[in-house]
Amino acid sequence: MISGGHDTGFNKLKTINRRMFIFSAAKAVIFFGIVGRLFSLQISENKKYLTLSDKNRLRETRLPPIRGEFKDYFGNTIAGNLKVYQLHVIPEQVEDFRSLLIRLRDILKFDNKTLSKIFAKKKTQKPWETIVISENLSWDEFSKINFYLHELPGAKPVITVGRSYPYGESYTHVLGYVSQASVNDLVNNKVIKERNVPGLRVGKSGLEKKFENELIGTNSIQRYEVNAFGKRINQIDFKEGSKGQTINLTIDTEIQKLTSDLLRDKAGSISVMDIYTGDIIAMNSSPSFDPNLFLYGIDEKLWNSIKSDPLNPLLNKTVSGLYSPGSTIKPIVALSALENDVIRPDKQVKCEGKVEMYGEKYHCWKKKGHGFMSLKNSIKQSCDIYFYELARLLGVDRLSITAKKFGLGTKVLGEYFENEKEGIVPSTEWKKEILGQNWYLGETFITGIGQGYIQTNPLQLCLMTAQLANGGYKIYPKIRVGQNQKSYESIKRIMKENEIEAREEAKEKDNALIKATEEFLKVEKKEHQPLYRNPENINFVLDAMFKSTNEIYGTSYSSRIDDPKYQFAGKTGTSQVKRITEEERELDLDISQIPYKNRDHAWFIAFGPYENPRYAMSVLVEHGGSGSKAAAPIAQKLMRAVVDRHEERTKRNIMV
Amino acid sequence: MYSNFSFTNQQTFFQKLRSIDYLLLICILLVGSISCFAMYSTDGGEVLYHTKNHAIRFALFFTLMLVISFINIKMWFSLSYLFYGVTLILLLWASLYGITASGSQRWINLYFINLQPSELMKIAIIVCFAKYYHRAQIHSINKFTNIFVPLVILIIPIFLVITQPDLGTSILIALSGIMVLWLAGINIKYFVIASITFIISAPFIISFLKPYQKLRILSFFNPDRDPLGAGYQIIQSKIAVGSGGLFGKGFLKGTQGYLEFLPEKHTDFIFTLYSEEFGFLGSLLLLILYAIIIYRIINIGMISRSYFSKLFCYGFASSIFIYIAVNMSMVLGLLPIVGSPLPIMSYGGSSMLATMIGFGIVMSSRIYNNQIIS
Structure with a gap:
């Protein structure tokens, strides 16, 4: 018999060992649980935690x-x-x-x-x-x-x-x-x-x-x-x-600097353009300000003085300023009349300084009148009376078609300048749509001399001049040197081809059906399309502009350059800022006697050199008075410089 | 009487030396040296304050362990209640005059060391219970007094530690004590009843918790709740372990560690730092070393003749296991954050001292395994 003491001792031992065994089993389970957790963190999810650890420690x-x-x-x-x-x-x-x-x-x-x-x-x-x-x-x-x-x-x-x-x-x-x-x-x-x-x-x-x-x-x-x-x-x-x-950019700094100098102390704008490639050679607006001022944050006082300057230095007048083109529109009016067979170039109109039509008086800038004028002479001397008559015969709608064709009423550089203005080329339809009013004939007359509703920016006039000067072909103005731009020679060739085609078409004019089919089949419009119907009409207008600068009695005769290297053709313009009353007309005030804000804007458009022209320009002097006195002399100086830089530019062309 | 005489008291020194469990000793030494390397890494690859202190303490307490080993287990048996009593007085002392740090009054300044009596209590409670149940007869174990008295013995220190406040240590003391009660053979129904009572009363207990403790429990269930606040520690710890991968980032290359993302990297989170640098394989090695240590202690318990040694070894092995399991589960995001050091690895003198005393008594049980305690 085993004693009771032994028995209980044995039982006790058994209990302890059994319970320890249960413990050990539990321990094993927990041990493998921890190993499993380690495995899942370190092996299965290692990537995730590595990323998190890098995110912790790395800063960029x-x-x-x-x-x-x-x-x-x-x-x-x-x-x-x-x-x-x-x-x-x-x-x-x-x-x-x-x-x-x-x-x-x-x-x-x-x-x-x-x-x-x-x-x-x-x-x-x-x-x-x-x-x-x-x-x-x-x-x-x-x-x-x-x-x-x-x-x-x-x-x-x-x-x-x-x-x-x-x-x-x-x-x-x-x-x-x-x-x-x-x-x-x-x-x-x-x-x-x-x-x-x-x-x-x-x-x-x-x-x-x-x-x-x-x-x-x-x-x-x-x-x-x-x-x-x-x-x-x-x-x-x-x-x-x-x-x-x-x-x-296509801009030439030498010319650009010169434009700054020429416009110093004036409010105005200058644009210079290559009439074939459309390169903008210079483009400036005055007054300007020093952009370096903004580098470190501009002084508030200075900024306010710039903002409140009445000459508006913050406005890029070249693309965002809108003005009546004045007489600079006349070449287009004349061209439109010729293209639409409204008159013959030798039609004579007598200018007596003023004319009364439909109960309104219309004045010529020349009080005494020009006498009998032909079309060419009327451009040359910028006779307003002739152009009232021309506009009357032409009508504003046909004029607006031609003007738009030559670049007025649309943005010249597209989206490059976010506040480039389109301007206005009025037509009866336009007035009805925008103003909800009927067109009055009197408005046609003043549109004929570039007053009234018509509004252009200086760059548009420069483009218009360029497209006339190159013989009447569409060009594509640009300010940035592009990747595969066409050379002057290839553009000229395309224009020549287009001219030949246009002349042939003109001959076959009668065969309207063939033309219509051709036009229908011509899916893609060719580049540098002719903007005219008859190239002779362009030549007529260009000749008139040449005479305007280079013949006596021409409005810009005093600013001419005789040297054929620089010889240029141009057209003055003087655009009224406010309506002139009869009294003021009688007074015939000198420019210095008129308050600055009321003085006329002075325009000049030009192209040159006359033999084989290459550059077109437009000059605007705000409230500068007459185009011939304020704007044309600037163009004269500018033309010299532009032509002088031509050789350099050609060299650079070859390099580019 | 004879056997008592011939087998225990008359062992020569060399016999004693031979009967030491060398595998256990080597494993302790290995974990000790790993801990020194880990400490060296927390110091940023220099022998600074932490490394120096840790290494010195390890050497010192390892020697203490050897000294304890060679003293007869009978001696430790007779000193058990005294050990418990002294530790309890120290606990009281800490509660009354202790040093307060980070909101908790748990240290006593002994000039050469800041002693944390609650750490010692983890061992004392096992020793005390082992002695208490050494004598108890199996049929009388479930008597009222045999349950009531140990419960009082257990609850007093737990209460003292909770009020410090130190929830983590008090839980560990409770677990150590309960495990010895279980091993001693107390009827399972009591444990079942206690568990059910605990689960039912859990919501009330939670309502007594301090706000930061509630936050920790909440952020355990969802660390992303407050990633820069209460959830920060657990998120960073998981990142460190997870980014270690199979082989680790390499010694001294744990970015989470040296760039200060790891919280408490010297103490509770030392495993995280180690695991980041040595990866899955290194962690597994450490776990296996701990497993061997625990296995050897249980083994010593099995060959010991006295119930005291048996209960102590089993209880100590289980406690060590619980410390390790709680610490690792905590840093791996399996348990809410409660302060609990990793034995040997974590920086901290009291914890190291308590652990080494435990190992010493275990080793003494090994050397005097045939000693009968009457």
């Missing part, structure tokens, strides 16, 4: 992209980048912000007002956002800061890139300017939003804005390893961004 900083440059036709940089030395402070990283700033004030010698401005700015920002203490340090200041850097904990001297416009105000209206990206910029342009970093400057107007997406470039990216508190430990990677595209 995007640096501002380097903006592409603008170059003129000859490769000169007209908008480039400039090293800018700045001083940044991140308040979070500064122990004693106040004493740092006071020390900086002593070194950089800025006044207390600036100091309090910085303090005010600090309050509006998050502590980790950069405060730009100084946007533009001189090299001296910059090196001074670097010298004292050890006693300026938290100050960060930074070299960044700023926009510079070496030709200042000359290119303002073409290129526009850049400034800090605004909320609107970010909302309207995805690319800007994507690449935005604090202090990024983007185009605000002109081509800088138009080509923003090409110019902007891509950000450089710095990758840092940071610890849990966001402190940078070391740089892991630096991905260099690419600079924005360089954009080449």
